[in-house]
Amino acid sequence: MSPPLERRGWLLDLYPSPEEDGLTFWLLDETGPRVRLHQPFPVTFYASGPFPRLRELWRFLRTQPIPVQLARTQRQDLFVGLLDVLAIETAGPNAQARLFHTLTRTFPDLDYYDADLPASLRYTAIHQVFLLAYCRVHTTPEAQITTLELLDSPWTLETPLPPLRVMTLTPTPDPRHHPPETLLVQTGGHLITLPVHPPAQLVLHLHALLTKHDPDLLLTDGGDPWLFPYLLDHCQENNLAYFNPNRDIRCTVLRRKENSYFTYGQVVYRGAQTHLFGRWHIDRHNAMMFGDYGLEGVFEQARVTGLSVQEIARKSPGAGITAMQMLTALRKGILVPYQKQQAERPISARTLIRTDRGGLVYPPILGLHTDVAELDFVSMYPSIMAHFNLSPETVGVGGPHTETIPELGLPVDLSRPGLVPETLRPLLEKRIALKMLLATLSRRDCEYASLKARAAALKWLLVVCFGYLGYKNARFGRIESHEAVTAYGRESLMRAKEAAEDLDYRVLHMYVDGLWLAKPGIKTIPACQPILDEILHRTGLPIALEGIYKWVAFLPSRMDARVPVANRYFGVFQNGDLKTRGIEARRHDTPPWLGEVQIEILHHLARVDNLSQIPAALPAVFTMLQTHLRQLTTGCVPLEKLLVSQTLSRELDAYKTPSPAARAARQLEAHGKPIRPGQRVRFLYTRGTPGVYAWDEPGAPDPRTVDTGRYKELFVRAAHTILAPFGVEEESLPYGKKYGQFAHGWA
DNA sequence: TACAGTCGGGG
DNA sequence: GTGTACGACTGTA
Numbered sequence: 001m002s003p004p005l006e007r008r009g010w011l012l013d014l015y016p017s018p019e020e021d022g023l024t025f026w027l028l029d030e031t032g033p034r035v036r037l038h039q040p041f042p043v044t045f046y047a048s049g050p051f052p053r054l055r056e057l058w059r060f061l062r063t064q065p066i067p068v069q070l071a072r073t074q075r076q077d078l079f080v081g082l083l084d085v086l087a088i089e090t091a092g093p094n095a096q097a098r099l100f101h102t103l104t105r106t107f108p109d110l111d112y113y114d115a116d117l118p119a120s121l122r123y124t125a126i127h128q129v130f131l132l133a134y135c136r137v138h139t140t141p142e143a144q145i146t147t148l149e150l151l152d153s154p155w156t157l158e159t160p161l162p163p164l165r166v167m168t169l170t171p172t173p174d175p176r177h178h179p180p181e182t183l184l185v186q187t188g189g190h191l192i193t194l195p196v197h198p199p200a201q202l203v204l205h206l207h208a209l210l211t212k213h214d215p216d217l218l219l220t221d222g223g224d225p226w227l228f229p230y231l232l233d234h235c236q237e238n239n240l241a242y243f244n245p246n247r248d249i250r251c252t253v254l255r256r257k258e259n260s261y262f263t264y265g266q267v268v269y270r271g272a273q274t275h276l277f278g279r280w281h282i283d284r285h286n287a288m289m290f291g292d293y294g295l296e297g298v299f300e301q302a303r304v305t306g307l308s309v310q311e312i313a314r315k316s317p318g319a320g321i322t323a324m325q326m327l328t329a330l331r332k333g334i335l336v337p338y339q340k341q342q343a344e345r346p347i348s349a350r351t352l353i354r355t356d357r358g359g360l361v362y363p364p365i366l367g368l369h370t371d372v373a374e375l376d377f378v379s380m381y382p383s384i385m386a387h388f389n390l391s392p393e394t395v396g397v398g399g400p401h402t403e404t405i406p407e408l409g410l411p412v413d414l415s416r417p418g419l420v421p422e423t424l425r426p427l428l429e430k431r432i433a434l435k436m437l438l439a440t441l442s443r444r445d446c447e448y449a450s451l452k453a454r455a456a457a458l459k460w461l462l463v464v465c466f467g468y469l470g471y472k473n474a475r476f477g478r479i480e481s482h483e484a485v486t487a488y489g490r491e492s493l494m495r496a497k498e499a500a501e502d503l504d505y506r507v508l509h510m511y512v513d514g515l516w517l518a519k520p521g522i523k524t525i526p527a528c529q530p531i532l533d534e535i536l537h538r539t540g541l542p543i544a545l546e547g548i549y550k551w552v553a554f555l556p557s558r559m560d561a562r563v564p565v566a567n568r569y570f571g572v573f574q575n576g577d578l579k580t581r582g583i584e585a586r587r588h589d590t591p592p593w594l595g596e597v598q599i600e601i602l603h604h605l606a607r608v609d610n611l612s613q614i615p616a617a618l619p620a621v622f623t624m625l626q627t628h629l630r631q632l633t634t635g636c637v638p639l640e641k642l643l644v645s646q647t648l649s650r651e652l653d654a655y656k657t658p659s660p661a662a663r664a665a666r667q668l669e670a671h672g673k674p675i676r677p678g679q680r681v682r683f684l685y686t687r688g689t690p691g692v693y694a695w696d697e698p699g700a701p702d703p704r705t706v707d708t709g710r711y712k713e714l715f716v717r718a719a720h721t722i723l724a725p726f727g728v729e730e731e732s733l734p735y736g737k738k739y740g741q742f743a744h745g746w747a
Numbered sequence: 748t749a750c751a752g753t754c755g756g757g758g
Numbered sequence: 759g760t761g762t763a764c765g766a767c768t769g770t771a
Binding site: 292293379452455456459460462463464511512513567581582586587588589646647649650655656657659661662 | 750751752753754755756757758
């Protein structure tokens with residue numbers, strides 16, 4: 001009997017075939033089987049440069065063993081228009097990659113286009129079919145795809161996900177801190193505990209489990225840096241060829257090395273990676289931003305970006321939005337440059353100083369306020385790019401239909417849609433639609449968490465897009481378009497402020513895309529509608545009510561109590577939700593004990609209906625604080641709750657003065673556990689020298705060495721941050737000279 | 748007091 | 759696929 005020639009299901013994986021040069025596909029057939037399919041996939045890339053050099057390239061390519069089809073043609077460059085190029089077509093993605101590698105060495109002076117694109121991206125651009133898409137496929141009896149028809153869209157809100165078989169692999173103890181002893185395997189309702197030693201046994205067991213259960217997804221904790229290196233190195237050293245965790249056993253596992261890199265002003269550590277073929281491996285520890293939006297968010301990003309699941313799970317959203325821009329370019333027939341070559345046009349130093357500013361900040365009016373509404377522009381910068389057609393190729397370009405950018409005085413070409421706005425528009429629309437859908441649901445609805453994760457995943461793609469617009473090494477970036485966005489941002493915020501003042505609001509604070517507006521008696525959502533409508537009318541940008549505060553406190557600088565600091569505040573919304581920014585509880589290096597105390601104080605103060613009830617609430621706060629302090633001095637606070645956790649920003653030898661974190665890292669290094677830049681180090685403050693105790697050192701610390709004096713100081717400081725706006729002096733806090741007293745008449 | 752090192756921000 | 763922000767704040771010398 002011949003196999004069915006038509007199937008329906010979800011596209012799980014897509015990569016260059018290891019043997020014949022084409023693409024391999026894995027389809028999760030809706031009737032159950034996971035099938036491997038293939039399709040020839042010729043790949044074309046382009047070279048441009050001086051005519052004599054292109055001739056030499058032509059002659060060179062004729063001598064190469066890799067067969068190519070060559071053609072002189074013209075293609076559209078985003079910035080310079082039509083370009084004479086040499087089109088080089090190869091039989092498949094493998095040949096293209098090898099040939100391009102040779103050319104970058106032999107003809108490094110030429111410009112290359114469409115030359116380094118992931119196979120999944122090329123396929124999505126041409127055939128619209130994306131990873132995780134539901135589709136119908138027709139094949140030959142040899143499993144070659146004849147047609148692959150999309151029955152899905154990345155922009156629909158309802159996305160039935162494939163019924164994945166997941167195998168979870170959890171080592172204990174945590175491999176980040178200790179060598180694991182056992183591996184907990186969860187699969188198909190089974191729970192199996194495997195000893196990690198000896199490795200030969202573990203390999204044997206896992207091989208059997210993979211064969212029996214055939215999972216689509218291996219979800220690990222530490223699979224990238226620990227489990228797979230442990231298994232694969234053992235197999236390599238002992239020539240155990242039978243173990244292959246791929247579903248496609250023609251392939252060998254793809255391993256990438258660890259690295260530390262700089263992004264968003266800080267060093268990030270990324271461990272080694274292990275990618276599989278035909279099934280996915282996702283390491284929950286190593287997946288970038290995984291904690292923020294989870295698996296659902298990763299799937300959402302795979303569906304819209306054209307990148308594969310394993311890639312997007314480990315990459316930043318920046319890589320995702322870049323991929324989306326490349327998709328747009330490919331579909332519009334615009335060349336995707338291999339290396340960014342667009343030079344920044346010189347602008348005068350004066351213009352630079354005037355325009356090289358970011359968002360507008362209006363310092364807050366210090367202290368406690370009631371009847372305050374917070375309004376935020378929705379995805380402000382991406383909305384601006386879409387609304388004003390700001391794109392690297394439209395900013396600074398004249399034409400029949402232009403608009404002048406505020407502050408910069410540059411024109412924007414409005415006669416054709418820009419590449420970046422075109423990429424962003426469906427993303428913005430989908431995110432807003434998801435948010436509207438979310439607003440109709442309660443948190444307990446079963447789709448709520450999933451929709452929320454997907455909205456967050458889209459949000460991150462939008463957030464990072466702005467950064468890439470001005471990044472000089474980005475493929476589609478140009479600094480003027482970046483400046484145009486912030487200029488429109490400031491202009492829009494100023495218009496919003498004027499609208500608020502015209503409607504008799506008092507502007508308490510403005511921060512880039514948010515406004516805090518006070519008006520006596522403003523208590524309900526409908527009461528805020530006129531100001532929202534007016535701002536939308538005056539700016540053209542969507543703005544939403546973040547919430548109405550019961551009360552909100554803007555905090556002063558610690559250096560000088562008269563000086564307000566932007567974005568350091570806390571408050572409670574009418575529904576009881578807290579919002580905090582800049583205080584200790586928000587910082588990742590604050591010991592959990594201190595953060596929890598701050599939040600507990602806030603919960604006490606959040607219960608009141610109006611400020612006059614605060615004095616009555618304070619005695620309970622003082623009692624609570626005293627209880628916590630007693631727990632500290634009697635050693636009842638678990639040591640984990642006192643841990644400071646800081647990120648190392650450099651190699652240990654590069655420290656001029658050894659910070660507490662660096663001293664803790666030294667201790668770990670001395671025990672053979674070096675910390676790489678970008679990794680976190682956790683430690684306790686202890687008495688005497690060196691003043692810190694690095695967590696994860698062998699053995700347990702002596703609780704008596706904990707520097708309780710230091711923690712007491714930090715405790716009082718954290719409590720005072722919250723209580724100061726309510727008129728409580730530091731001296732009135734437990735063990736202060738005026739303990740229990742507090743000033744009246746502050747309300 | 749100077750300066751070196753770390754953090755936040757978006758939800 | 760990687761913004762070497764920028765300003766507040768803390769700890770050390």
